[in-house]
Each structure stands twice: as structure tokens, then as C-alpha cells.
Amino acid sequence: MTYPENFLYTKEHEWVLVEGDTGTIGITFHAQKELGDIVYVDLPKVGATAEKGKTIGSVESVKAVSDIFSPVSGEVTAVNDLLTTSPEKLNEDPHGAAWMFKVRLAMPEETKELMKAADYAGYAGDE
């Protein structure tokens, strides 16, 4: 698996794409593969406050529930409603159409602690 070079990654298998003062957040290919068939996604509301490392939502597969931890802090400015009706998109396109929510970055320097694509690929250890 090749992970997008322009994303940053967490140890909990979320990704964030930083464009200006906005971070777009999702879960990685590895995360969706480990979860299996995703059937339900619980997203934050627009206007909610995301805190780095804190639970902001959850993803459920047939088998299990997994918390989503926000990789960055800030106000949630958008959520991807597609996932409410088609949670399986997370299995199909986790790095693209199945982004989860956007945050206006309160502390852009937080992203320095996140992993780059090559490091994450080694960490995730996909075959």
C-alpha cells in the first residue's frame, strides 16, 4: 500500500491533510482493513471542538467499534455526510471520498508530532 505523501498520520491510524488553516481528517487504508466491513460512522457536529488525541467520533464494523481520535485541535467546520448513508465508502476509498471531517487548526504546530507517509507505512506494516 502506498500512503499519500501529502498526508500526516497518527499512531491510531488517522490521517490529516493540511491545506492553509484547514485540516481534513480520515482513517487510513490500514485502519479500514483491520476493521473489516464498516457499517456505521459516528461523526462530530459542525461547530464541535476537536482536541488532539481525544475521541471525536467512532467507526463500527460488523465486528467491533473503534474510536476516532482527532489528530489536531480546532473547531469542526465540515463533516462528510456521505458516510452517514454509505459507511462502506470507508472501505472503498479511505484516503479520498471517505474523508470524515474538517477542522480549522487552532494549533498548527501540533502537526509536527505526526508521522510522514513513509514512516507510517512502516509503522502500519501492510503486506
Place this chain on the structure above:
Amino acid sequence: MVDFGGWDMPVQYSGLIDEHRTVRTAVGLFDVSHMGEIEVRGPEALRLVNYVATNDASLLKIGQAQYSGLLYEHGGFVDDILVHKVADDHYFLCVNASNQDKDYEHIAAHNTFDCSVENAGARYAQIAVQGPRGLDTLQKLTEVELAPIAYYHFKDGDVSGTPARIARTGYTGEDGFEIYLAPEQAPRIWDDLMEAGQEFGIKPAGLGARNTLRLEAKMALYGHEIGASITPWEADLAWIVKVKKGEFIGRNALIEAKEGGLTRKLIGFEMLGRGIGRDGYEVHVDGIPAGWVTSGGPAPTLNKNIGLCYLPLKQAEIGRTIHIMVRNQPVEAVTVSTPFYKRPK
């Protein structure tokens, strides 16, 4: 792979939903070698089996199997088991993997009938061939005529040249067979079955699909619907208790429990609100904690989120609005009749 009571078990192969639907529509192959086996032999084998198990093994003919329970004196479950009558002096029990040693010690401790009780799990692998094309798949590998074997009956015969016990049983709510055979032959027979089933679209299926399939069919899972603190009355398993057959372990407690009035009961539910009720979640009735979910999750055949829960007897009636506490939020559900899925005849 996950660790399951010391066994490395695949949770899924091609994907849980795909495997689940394959079993419902074609045929799936499960490696369930972790299941335990206990052999009871001797002239008084029937008396021992009928003393430790709740169902009436005297009703069995040779070649017939029966779902039953092992209970403690206080009426709670040691385990749920399948009793196969091999001969008048030989019963073959299939038990849960994680309970095998406990079950063996329990039965051996009550063996005042001079039977031989063998903890035989290491001598058997088990492969389950489940689904509407299970018979067609297995038939290609055996001379034993499978069609005449009725549900919950078995025959001994060769599969791919290896002696096997072929039982028309399963844990999926679908037609199919469970095959017991020597472990050293199991990998080869697995491969032969995969090849034989290719034309029917066979796929290997894991623990994940096994769980969603059995939940749709409302089959109990030890540690969830049943356990040491739960009686067969509560678990909606009165049909495996034959009080009239005579003395057995747990009988007195069950009679007392019934006379004293039951307090809770297992009942099915369907989620109405957005959210999935899962194992262990609290159930509220009229805003008050009333019970817990024993098993819950998406039902791939039904495209619904379903589950089983314990509720106070008075509230355990079909059609009642309940709330499942999903991460501290009440989500609406309704109690429904079970099984959730019944295979078309």
C-alpha cells in the same frame, strides 16, 4: 488471526459480510477444530450422560445427535453441548473449546457409573461445511449417502479416504455438515473441500461470520446468552430440559427456580435509531436500567442491527420500546420475536 482460548483463529478471510452471505446462499467452510470432544463409554454411559446433561439422551437412536446443557447444582450453565449417540455404550460429546477441560472435570467428577470418560479434543479436528450447497460439496468426497441423513443425525464414513464422523449439524442456521476427523488429515481434507466446492462458489469463513450467522439464527453463545449465573429457563432453552426424565445435576434448582417465579428472560431486539447495540451494553426501559445486551450487531442477511438481551420477565414482551445505551446515549430499539432468520424450507 486472533487468539481464541489459546487457538490462533481467523476472524475473517474475504470479509465478514461476504463470508456470511456466501454461507446463506452457497457454501462456506469453517475450521472449528478448536471445539472440544469428550467420549463417554461403558455399559452405564447413558446413565452418566443423562445425569450430567439436561436433555433426555434416552430418546436418541444410534446415529442421532441432541443439543443439551451441562449444569451446576445451582442450575447455571457449565456449558452447552451436542450429544451424539454412537452406540448403546458410547456417547460422543462436542463441547466449547474454552470449556473443554472444565466440562471434562465436571463429568469425570460425577462419574459414579464406572464409565470411561475421555477428554478427546486432541484426537479430533472439526470442519464445518455450511450452506445450501454444503451437501453437494461434501458428497463429492464421500461414498456415504448424505441426503438421507436427517438434521441432527450423523454417520461414520470416509471423507477423501479418511475415517470421519459426518454430522448434519451446524451453528449457522443453514443446512450443512460438521465433520470430525483426525487432525493430521484435516489440512488435506480442507483443501479437497475447497476444490470440491469451487463450482458452487465455496469460500472459507471465519469466527466473525460464524458469530453473525449464529446470532441471526438465535443460537446461544457461552459467555454471552448462557453462563454460570444463567438458567436454561432464562435463556429460553426450556426445550433442552427434561425434568421428567429423572435425577440430573441442576434439576432441583431448576424446579425451585420455576416454582419461585422467574425474574428475567432472554429476548431479541431490533435497533430503530441510529446506532448498534453490542455485547455488554446496558438496556433501559422507561429510562431505567433494566438489563444488558448479550450479543448484538449488524445482521448481514437482514440489513438490520439486531441483538439479544436480558430483561425483567414482566418487560420481556414482544413489541416493547426499549433503549440501548450506546456510548452513554440512549438509542431506540424494539423487542421482536426470534429467530431473526429462519432458512427457507
